[in-house]
Amino acid sequence: MFFQIIETSSAGNCAYAECEGIRFLIDAGVGIKKIRGYLSKRGLDILDIDAVFVTHEHIDHYRALKNFKGSNAKIFANRLTAESIQYLDSATKCLDWRIFSTGEAFDFMGIKVSSFPIPHDTSDAVGYRFDLGGKTLVWVTDIGKLTLSVRDIASHAQILVLESNYCPRMLDNSNRPYSLKMRIKGSHGHLSNSDAISLIEGLDSTLVDKVYLAHISRECNSVSHINELLSGIASSIRTKIEIVPPLQESSPFDF
Numbered sequence: 720m721f722f723q724i725i726e727t728s729s730a731g732n733c734a735y736a737e738c739e740g741i742r743f744l745i746d747a748g749v750g751i752k753k754i755r756g757y758l759s760k761r762g763l764d765i766l767d768i769d770a771v772f773v774t775h776e777h778i779d780h781y782r783a784l785k786n787f788k789g790s791n792a793k794i795f796a797n798r799l800t801a802e803s804i805q806y807l808d809s810a811t812k813c814l815d816w817r818i819f820s821t822g823e824a825f826d827f828m829g830i831k832v833s834s835f836p837i838p839h840d841t842s843d844a845v846g847y848r849f850d851l852g853g854k855t856l857v858w859v860t861d862i863g864k865l866t867l868s869v870r871d872i873a874s875h876a877q878i879l880v881l882e883s884n885y886c887p888r889m890l891d892n893s894n895r896p897y898s899l900k901m902r903i904k905g906s907h908g909h910l911s912n913s914d915a916i917s918l919i920e921g922l923d924s925t926l927v928d929k930v931y932l933a934h935i936s937r938e939c940n941s942v943s944h945i946n947e948l949l950s951g952i953a954s955s956i957r958t959k960i961e962i963v964p965p966l967q968e969s970s971p972f973d974f
């Protein structure tokens with residue numbers, strides 16, 4: 720199994736995973752050039768992608784989706800998310816959409832896929848759990864607050880991608896409009912650093928191989944600030960944590 724985040728921040732989100740010859744993306748919210756460039760480094764092309772799993776209809780999660788027209792990729796989303804993206808970008812209407820119900824588990828070419836609801840200000844945003852190659856990969860970004868069910872799902876992950884979007888002080892001091900600050904901090908906005916760390920503190924470090932901290936705000940957060948927070952609790956956390964800076968690839972998870 721191979722997993723790598725191509726990019727993650729409020730500007731764009733896309734990750735690549737591969738297991739036993741099956742290749743898929745989680746979200747396609749970066750420019751198509753970036754996706755093509757990444758795939759070509761791996762000797763691949765967009766035609767080699769079997770599926771894209773879409774979390775919700777914000778542009779930083781579906782920007783490049785229309786470019787999968789005529790490809791082999793099946794585009795997985797729940798109905799409200801698919802309809803919203805097709806409304807926002809009519810060029811996506813002709814894609815090979817595969818609709819699931821939020822909360823149901825299904826098989827995709829031998830990979831068990833489960834979606835789960837997350838509180839975010841879109842029609843029906845989801846996170847994903849993938850059981851592949853003997854590992855469990857859980858993707859949770861764009862989440863306004865941590866629900867008990869999300870904490871439970873995350874606790875089963877060997878590879879966890881978790882939003883750590885903003886520092887409340889940096890957000891308050893930013894030039895962003897008051898309404899946007901309230902939206903980000905709200906129960907259907909984004910996850911603060913301290914909330915993300917509270918989840919990590921509750922993980923069983925013997926079960927988790929790696930946590931990627933993702934969807935980091937470029938203006939209202941910084942890698943050094945998250946590192947400071949993590950160093951304050953380092954003695955109680957033995958989990959391997961990687962902070963993925965905005966616009967950069969993560970390191971790969973490969974075994």
Ligand SMILES: [Zn+2]
Pocket residue numbers: 728729732777779780861934
């Ligand atoms: Zn987002």
Ligand SMILES: [Zn+2]
Pocket residue numbers: 775777839861
């Ligand atoms: Zn979003």
